[in-house]
Amino acid sequence: MPGLDLDLARKVLDSQPFSRLLGARITAFGNGRAVLEVDVREELHQQNGYLHGGVIAYAADNSITFAAGTTLGPAVLTGGFSVQYIRPATGLTLVARAAVVHSGRRQAVVRCDLFIVNADGDETLCAVAQGTVLSAQQS
Template sequence: MTAPTPDFDLGQAQKVLDAQPFSRLLGARITAFGDSGATLEVDLREELHQQNGFAHGGVLSYAADNALTFAAGAALGPAVLTAGFSIQYVRPAVGVTLRARASVVHAGRRQAVVRCDLLTVDGEGAETLCAVAQGTVLAATG
C-alpha cells in the first residue's frame, strides 16, 4: 500500500488497488473501506472459473488476502503487508460476484489480526458464504 496519510479513504484505497496490475486483471474493486474494515468485490466471469464451473480457489485466496490487508490498513494506516493467512473453503463459489468482507479482530501498534468472510452474490443480490479466512497483517517499516 502507500505511505500513511491522515485521511486514507475509500477513493484512495481504490487508487491503491488500481495500482496493482493483478487486481486490474481480475477487475477487483473496493466497495467499502474504513472503521477497521474493507470489502473487495470481483465479478465472477467465466475466465475465473475452474473446470467444474466454480470460481477458482486462487481467486478466493486473492480476494481474502487483499481484503484482509485493506481492512488492516484502515486500522494501522496504509503502509501494511500480509504476514500470513489461512483460508477454509466452505462450499463451491457459484454466483455473479465474489464479495470479500474483512474486519479487524484485534489491532496493536504494529500488527492486526483480521477475519474475512468470502461470499458469492447471485443475480438477485442474495449472499452465500463460500469461505472464511483469517490473517495477520503487519505495519510496513523502512
C-alpha cells in the first residue's frame, strides 16, 4: 500500500501501550509480510520458566495484523486467530514472521511462524498461527 512503510509501522506499534510494555519492535514490514520481535525477560515467563503463551499469542496476533495491513491498508482489525504451540519457548528473543496467504478487498488470511532465538542465534520453531484480518475502512 502506498504510504505504508517500516517507519510508519514502527510509529503505529509504538502508539500501542501494551506493545511498549512488552518491548515489541517491528523489524520488517511490506509486501504482505511483517516481522515482530520481543526480547525475553523474566517477567514474561510463566511458572516453569518458559515464555508465557500469552506473549506468543500477542506476537502472533500483532504480526498477523501488521502483515495484513500491507495489503488491506492501515485500518484493520483482527477477525480471529488460532495458535498451535509446538514446544516451550526458552531463549533470548521471540520472532514472529507473518505472511499473507490470501488477501481480498475486505479481508486477508495470514500465517505466522514463531521462533525463539538462543544465544548462538539459532532459531527454534515454538508455535504457528493463522488468522483472519478485516478491513475497518468505511465504504
